Amino acid sequence: MKTCFDVFDADRDGFLNETEFTELQHHLFRHRDGFHAVSDKQRIDIMKLLDEKQDGKIDREEFQTCWLHWLRQILEPKSALVIVDVQNDFISGTMSISNCPAKQDGNDVIPIINRLLENVNFECVVYSADWHPANHISFIENIKQREIHHTSKVTGGAAKIYDTVIFSGPPIMDQKMWPCHCVQDSWGARYHPDLKVVDRAIHITKGTNPDIDSYSAFWDNKKLSQTNLVCELTQKAITDVYVCGLAYDVCVGSTAVHSIEHGFRTVLIDDASRGVELADINAMKQKLIKTGAVIVDSDRVADMVDATDRRPELGYQAALNVAMARKLVKEEESKKQASSNGK
Structure with missing residues (x-):
């Protein structure tokens, strides 16, 4: 010194x-x-x-x-890789992002993530997974189970997939509607079989409360409850969080935003993430850059983790x-x- x-x-x-x-x-x-x-x-x-x-x-x-x-x-730096929601339903199941407006293929992230796991010296690896009960608020199939707030521009009878409705709650809840996906203990909720799952990884389940969605691996969408992820990372003295997976403009981006809020130096791995809508992906990129994140491709990660970049x-x-x-x-x-x- x-x-x-x-x-x-x-x-x-x-x-x-x-x-x-x-x-x-x-x-x-x-x-x-x-x-x-x-x-x-x-x-x-x-x-x-x-x-x-x-x-x-x-x-x-x-x-x-x-x-x-x-x-x-x-x-x-002490670095963690957070792999967000690389689950069957988001790749070839009911919520396959290849059917979403951006027409991106979730399969594309798997070999890139596997190479990162094989070649980069992360202090720890985290896998997050949607783990919804069958009556979850985000499922279009369940829209008639809850009262629609009078301010909602879309009524329950007219709502379609990707529409946002406002439920009366409590609390009053803005909710984007999705197809039924990642139901607990189902095939669709499992990690994709081609994804490498390392020993001694941290596994985070989210979206378990039927009445509130949880995009981020840290918090639900209203910040009423949180997972144990921040505690796990803090106990390991993690300084840097690298985020990738599915979907870029939803769960990946939300996890990165909350990572920054918790004080972790945050990097989103661009080519190891795929999303739902191109405009929303670009908006998420701008939001992350504005709040202090770095966005890089996977070929830059090893040098950053080793502090040569x-x-x-x-x-x-x-x-x-x-x-x-x-x-x-x-x-x-x-x-x-x-x-x-x-x-």
Whole structure:
């Protein structure tokens, strides 16, 4: 740590000023063939997040935090692969995405995911699966089982697959209607037989509540309940989450969004994912990029997991994590102090 600080402290004043910290970032964010371009906004925002004293420079004490918490995420990441819903029904069953408007083939992701499992050193692998009861709210076949809210533009009798209706609840629920799929213990709910399933993987089931859908492997669609995924990843000290599978614009994208919200540096593997509607796929891509995710093809993943390809977008997410953790610690200390004064 001292050697690193001294290398970039060019004027030997015991601080890293903006120019010196910019030089550090230039050398940090690189790949096998050179350096990633770091925008002015990225480099300035990263420094502001790590500059605890907000005096425009990083002192040795602040650099110790950088070294232990920010640089460690970047140089020694712990990565998880989350494989979303590669199940029979989404590939050749009742919800085959090849029949959806985008006309993409779910089979295409299987060899790509299998190669990733064989060739990339992930700390852990997660498989998620829709695991619906037969009376699930998302099934078009069940639409008459629940009251339609008066604000719904589509009535129960007129609803078709892919329409969105509003159920009265409680709670009031916007719901896109799908064919019956991935019913618990059915053939359609099983992982596709060609998908490699590794030993000691984490298995997450979702959508088990009949009255609420669950696209994400982390939360249901109303964030009323969550799976144990964040606990599993936290216990393994995971920093980076790579997401792929089916369907891009629905469960894969929702899982990636929640991964970012939980503070994981998040990467969506583009060629290992397929979706339902092209416009929605593109909208999901833009949403993910805007919120800090990185989207890459599978041939880039091994270098990123091994930290030979270090992206500035993920460096920014790491700095956000440090700043958030620092804020939470200060809030906890303030609460303790207030409690102590109250006594």
